[in-house]
Amino acid sequence: MTPEITVLDRLLEVSELFQKDMARAFDGTPLTPSRTRLLWELAATGPSTQHALASRLEVSPRNITGLVDALEAGGYVTRSPHPSDRRAIIVSLTVSAQGMMHDMQREHAELSAELLGAVAPADRAALLRGVEAISGRLRELIAADAERQARNQAVGE
Amino acid sequence: MTPEITVLDRLLEVSELFQKDMARAFDGTPLTPSRTRLLWELAATGPSTQHALASRLEVSPRNITGLVDALEAGGYVTRSPHPSDRRAIIVSLTVSAQGMMHDMQREHAELSAELLGAVAPADRAALLRGVEAISGRLRELIAADAERQARNQAVGE
DNA sequence: TATTGTTATACTCTATAACTATA
DNA sequence: TATAGTTATAGAGTATAACAATA
Known part of the structure; x- marks a missing residue:
């Protein structure tokens, strides 16, 4: 943990x-x-x-x-x-x-x-940056996976 | 904005x-x-x-x-x-x-x-603290509202 | 009398496929 | 032929209320 x-x-x-x-x-x-x-x-x-x-x-x-x-x-x-x-x-x-x-x-x-x-004032900027970074990375992962699935489907046809 | x-x-x-x-x-x-x-x-x-x-x-x-x-x-x-x-x-x-x-x-x-x-390593601790603070505050707001609604219902009966 | 789970009923969200009217 | 929206059909999630079996 x-x-x-x-x-x-x-x-x-x-x-x-x-x-x-x-x-x-x-x-x-x-x-x-x-x-x-x-x-x-x-x-x-x-x-x-x-x-x-x-x-x-x-x-x-x-x-x-x-x-x-x-x-x-x-x-x-x-x-x-x-x-x-x-x-x-x-x-x-x-x-x-x-x-x-x-x-x-x-x-x-x-x-x-x-x-x-x-949120503590000193933490706010970092919080914003952090959440944006996570959001961006998640988007990348989802896009990569969608592409992988599309490729698999193309092969399956 | x-x-x-x-x-x-x-x-x-x-x-x-x-x-x-x-x-x-x-x-x-x-x-x-x-x-x-x-x-x-x-x-x-x-x-x-x-x-x-x-x-x-x-x-x-x-x-x-x-x-x-x-x-x-x-x-x-x-x-x-x-x-x-x-x-x-x-x-x-x-x-x-x-x-x-x-x-x-x-x-x-x-x-x-x-x-x-x-997330940038320097931002991680602040991110965690920030999200916890938001989570805690949200809980408080929801609890306060639930109590208010319960009071209203009691009055309505 | 209270509790555990099920049946009965109903509404919402959602999708695909077939169809109508229009572009 | 393609597109915009609707009807038909179906499955899933959810709730309340009535009910059976058990506590």
Whole structure:
């Protein structure tokens, strides 16, 4: 049990706690993590086609249909025709959902500040650098593995 | 957009990448994140009743029934009677699953070392302290909120 | 009377495949 | 022929409530 293992486990613990905190925020509303993620994406990038949402969230178009159905029924988003492509549908946040997402972004920023406030000032820069380094390395590992798998598949065919 | 926000977002990014990495590991097996989590728990604490698993994983007993059904069918766990309580069932890892979990724990440790290796040596101690501080503060916030909600519920009754 | 696990029921998330309308 | 979205179908995770067996 080296201290090296602990860092990783702590990171996973933080992410678990985070999800618990997010889920708790929507008790009593029809919002779920997946639906909230779609709203968050819409708030960040503006009105989008369902196809664009499927690409950006990396889920199937069918999945987007279901999520948008629920959000539309709840009054969070509206569907409108695409101005030039009659196959496509534009999904937009309603005015009230825009306000809600604004509040949510503010709360997110406040939580960030609150949590960083718990870190010793002298440790903050190193923490940022460290987490960035870990994130970058993880990306590399995942990319390398995806490439390896693609090669294997090509061989298998 | 202050750098403070970035730390939190990076942490969330790391957790997302992690989940992607975990999921990828079981392509082609009947193992899913939830089932793996149950196996991980069994490997850590040894044979347990379903009730104990439900408590430790913080899910419903019904959910455990389904997960154990699938893992039993796949040859990962066995159900056996409790020696003194005839209502209860003991769930244990099979020998092959024990070996698999052993490998998984080793890979987990290797990944930890690999990721920490990407962090500048001078930053490692501060990173650990920082992540622990954030984890602790998050726990406090969640506990405080749970208490507040419990109070509200009591008033509502 | 309380506890352990299961059956019944229901909702959400997710995917693939077939299909319609449009490009 | 290709693309955008929906319907059909299916599996997984999850929860609550009712129930059986046992404590």
